[in-house]
Amino acid sequence: MKKALAILSFAATALTLSIGAASAEDKVLAIVVKGLDNPFFEEIHKGCEKWNAENKGKGYTCLYTGPASSNDEAGEVQIVDDLLTKGVAAMAISPSNAPAMANLLKTRKPTIPIMTTDADLNKEDAALRKAYLGTDNYLMGVQMGEQLQKLKPKGGTVCLQLGNVAAANIAARAAGVRDTLAGAKDVASLTGQNGWTEPAGCPLFTNDQIDLANQQMTDTFTANPKLDAFVLVGGWAQFAPQAYAQVTDQVMDRLKSKDLVIIAGDTLPPQMDALKAGRSHAQIGQRPFEMGYKAPDIMIKLINGEKVDEIQFTGLDTCLPDNADSCLAK
Structure with missing residues (x-):
């Protein structure tokens, strides 16, 4: 129990520091992943940061966050709950526990645009998000x-x-x-x-x-x-x-x-x-960098009421021993 509380405390502190680091004029576009300890999600982070570097002064900041551990499903739900309370402009979530995340969204009924990336909600809960960006x-x-x-x-x-x-x-x-x-x-x-x-x-x-x-x-x-x-x-x-x-x-x-x-x-x-x-x-x-890089633009379109495709796949790469040096998308 103490370990779980410590992880939640760490995640909450990181979240507060991240939001505080954004420009006072910027609206926050949050990307919430399953866990910060997974190198796959660090590629999403890199995409988010590249978007920030290319869009300075345009009124939005991409915030990358999540629980410290990828097996902390409750921690991820709590972070989303905290973000909704603190206030962000839009959110892209990779739900670790799809039903639990759906229950939170049903309870909170957020007025901001919610999308998913990397992982989606279950089909019966798809109406709770505006779009999905990620792998088929x-x-x-x-x-x-x-x-x-x-x-x-x-x-x-x-x-x-x-x-x-x-x-x-x-x-x-x-x-x-x-x-x-x-x-x-x-x-x-x-x-x-x-x-x-x-x-x-x-x-x-x-x-x-x-x-x-x-x-x-x-x-x-x-x-x-x-x-x-x-x-x-x-x-x-x-x-x-x-x-x-x-x-x-x-x-x-x-x-x-x-x-x-x-x-x-x-x-x-x-x-x-x-x-x-x-x-x-x-x-x-998969192409996680692309997910982190494209999610902010989709969130802005949703904020502005623009039409976006509900499902946007980022593609796959098949790598075998004989094409290992050329199989990845550039």
């Missing part, structure tokens, strides 16, 4: 499944590593993977469809914890020495390069022979290094 997460899962099918056309055992249980974007990716491998829609679990089966103990939920993600991989490889494939629908384990290298060292011979295949989400620098080193076979990358 189902398609991301489909592309992961397609790459796995190419490498393992006869199927096999596959373990999916997911993030937070209530994160809509992660659930959509998992659905895309399963549907593609099964050749059918709305597959809750792989139980032999097209030769694919999820072993006992899978899927895994990391709660966005990098250390837990690596430990889960180690435990899964130990418990399933003949596992055919491991799919990280997000890049958690790979965000700690040394730990991930130690995990994959134990199965390096199987990775080289493609007896065991690893497919992973995201294409941050340490992940691309892992791909080039043969520690994964495909990386399906």
